[in-house]
Amino acid sequence: MAVATMGVTVLDCPNPRELAEFYAAVLGWEVDASDGEGDGDGEWVELIGPHGRRLAFQRSDGYQPPRWPSTDMPQQFHLDLDVAKEHLDAAEQEVLRLGAKLLEGDDGGKRGWRVYADPAGHPFCLCAC
Structure with a gap:
């Protein structure tokens, strides 16, 4: 139970x-x-x-965002957000327009995810599905 x-x-x-x-x-x-x-x-x-x-x-007063990929101020967790593979580039453009920052690309398409920081610095991934 x-x-x-x-x-x-x-x-x-x-x-x-x-x-x-x-x-x-x-x-x-x-x-x-x-x-x-x-x-x-x-x-x-x-x-x-x-x-x-x-x-x-x-x-959170005094909030300090994690530093990707450093362990000095490591991430505590992150969000994985699924996006249809054929819409991944458009989704990236939209999250960047909304204020995200690209932290790590998909290595020229070799990986199925890209890592971003939201406007407060939390890492999140757009994952091709």
């Missing part, structure tokens, strides 16, 4: 609303309209995806 169920994945960042809007554009998910309202502090923002999936962003 399971001890728990998976709730939400949370990314620390300096600006939760900004990072939520980046991933909303990348994934086509919706920013939860109730997040950041009421208290006005914007400490927590969630995205709502299909099938009840959620991705949240939490303000």
Whole structure:
């Protein structure tokens, strides 16, 4: 029997609303309209995806992004985002336009993924499927 169920994945960042809007554009998910309202502090923002999936962003004062691929400030985890192989180049152009930074290419097509940093510096991959 399971001890728990998976709730939400949370990314620390300096600006939760900004990072939520980046991933909303990348994934086509919706920013939860109730997040950041009421208290006005914007400490927590969630995205709502299909099938009840959620991705949240939490303000972290003094946030320091991981350095790819250094172990001085290593990544704690990363997101793998699937993209149809024939749309990988277009997906790359779109995430770059939205504010991502290319960290590592696919070695001229020899690998099925490319590594990027989101606007807060978290690594994520576009993976050909």
